[in-house]
Amino acid sequence: MVVIPKITLNNGTQMPVLGLGTYRGKSDEVYNAVKYAIEIGYRHIDTAYYYDNEVEVGKAIREKIDQGLVKREDIYLVTKLASIHHEPSVVEYGCRTSLESLGLDYIDLYLIHFPVGVDSPDRKTHAVDEKGNVKYNDVDYVDTWRAMEKLVEKGLVKSIGLSNFNSEQTKRILDICKIKPVTNQVECHIELNQKKLIEFSKKHDIVITAYCPLARPKPAEKKPAFLFSDKLIAISKKYNKTPTQIALRYLIQIGTVPIPKSVTNTRIAENIDLFDFELSADDMSVLDSLNTGQRICKFESSANHKYYPLSIEF
Numbered sequence: 001m002v003v004i005p006k007i008t009l010n011n012g013t014q015m016p017v018l019g020l021g022t023y024r025g026k027s028d029e030v031y032n033a034v035k036y037a038i039e040i041g042y043r044h045i046d047t048a049y050y051y052d053n054e055v056e057v058g059k060a061i062r063e064k065i066d067q068g069l070v071k072r073e074d075i076y077l078v079t080k081l082a083s084i085h086h087e088p089s090v091v092e093y094g095c096r097t098s099l100e101s102l103g104l105d106y107i108d109l110y111l112i113h114f115p116v117g118v119d120s121p122d123r124k125t126h127a128v129d130e131k132g133n134v135k136y137n138d139v140d141y142v143d144t145w146r147a148m149e150k151l152v153e154k155g156l157v158k159s160i161g162l163s164n165f166n167s168e169q170t171k172r173i174l175d176i177c178k179i180k181p182v183t184n185q186v187e188c189h190i191e192l193n194q195k196k197l198i199e200f201s202k203k204h205d206i207v208i209t210a211y212c213p214l215a216r217p218k219p220a221e222k223k224p225a226f227l228f229s230d231k232l233i234a235i236s237k238k239y240n241k242t243p244t245q246i247a248l249r250y251l252i253q254i255g256t257v258p259i260p261k262s263v264t265n266t267r268i269a270e271n272i273d274l275f276d277f278e279l280s281a282d283d284m285s286v287l288d289s290l291n292t293g294q295r296i297c298k299f300e301s302s303a304n305h306k307y308y309p310l311s312i313e314f
């Protein structure tokens with residue numbers, strides 16, 4: 001079994017430097033993937049209210065605890081506050097809904113999934129206007145953050161953090177917070193290496209979690225280009241590792257915590273096999289040169305909102 005190193009966060013808690021993503025996996029596939037992942041050493045699992053799989057993720061974790069393979073405190077479970085639950089009076093409802101689905105007493109890390117809030121007629125569905133467009137609201141994520149802090153005080157969550165926040169938005173939180181965000185989870189891979197946001201976050205003792213760490217491979221289209229580039233393939237041969245393993249190891253060495261998603265056992269095993277080698281400074285520079293700034297997740301439907309996070313450089 002692989003032992004994944006941990007990083008100490010600004011509140012003294014520790015997070016494994018590699019996690020299992022679960023977005024878009026079908027429920028039964030995610031259930032099996034989480035069980036297998038825990039068996040081979042994964043301890044950090046990433047889900048969200050919006051992924052509609054918290055029930056299966058929680059069931060898989062509880063099964064492994066009941067079998068005596070792990071204790072609850074060995075697992076680092078991350079889930080996220082939905083945009084429909086941003087009103088400060090609704091935040092605790094959102095958290096308790098996730099806890100109930102997971103069947104757990106606490107969440108290790110609870111993130112604001114996205115800085116822009118959405119209206120909801122029933123706290124479950126997105127409100128839409130007459131044209132069928134999602135109705136975003138103007139709830140200030142700073143007010144949402146204050147309600148997130150109360151969840152820590154109540155013991156419902158151990159740590160709180162951000163997702164898809166830019167540096168200015170993060171700064172607004174830092175200016176008012178009683179409890180600092182421990183992480184910001186953003187898209188990050190070799191083509192979008194987020195060096196500026198990482199540097200900013202490091203200064204404030206915030207760790208970047210890297211989502212889409214493999215940039216959602218489409219082998220038939222030879223995408224993303226970096227996974228199929230001569231430079232990365234040469235490095236992978238040199239270390240006797242797969243291109244995917246090089247891509248994930250790169251993210252760990254730039255100080256981020258990648259959370260690759262897979263529901264395929266061979267890939268889940270491939271993606272954890274990262275801790276018996278280290279990329280040299282020269283090879284890291286070669287991989288740095290593959291950064292193009294290309295994003296996958298653009299969240300275009302909220303692009304005109306005042307809290308849209310991607311309208312500034314980082």
Ligand SMILES: NC(=O)c1ccc[n+]([C@@H]2O[C@H](COP(=O)([O-])OP(=O)(O)OC[C@H]3O[C@@H](n4cnc5c(N)ncnc54)[C@H](OP(=O)(O)O)[C@@H]3O)[C@@H](O)[C@H]2O)c1
Nearest residue numbers: 021022023211212213214215216244260261262263264267
């Ligand atoms: N906070 C946010 O807004 C946000 C947004 C996006 C994602 N996330 C989180 O980040 C996680 C990862 O991002 P992602 O799922 O979008 O993208 P990703 O991890 O870059 O890519 C996932 C895809 O890669 C395939 N894959 C995994 N390992 C592989 C390997 N070794 N070789 C070849 N293909 C491989 C998977 O296939 P199989 O599953 O079929 O094996 C899946 O199709 C998500 O699952 C989610 O937990 C968060």
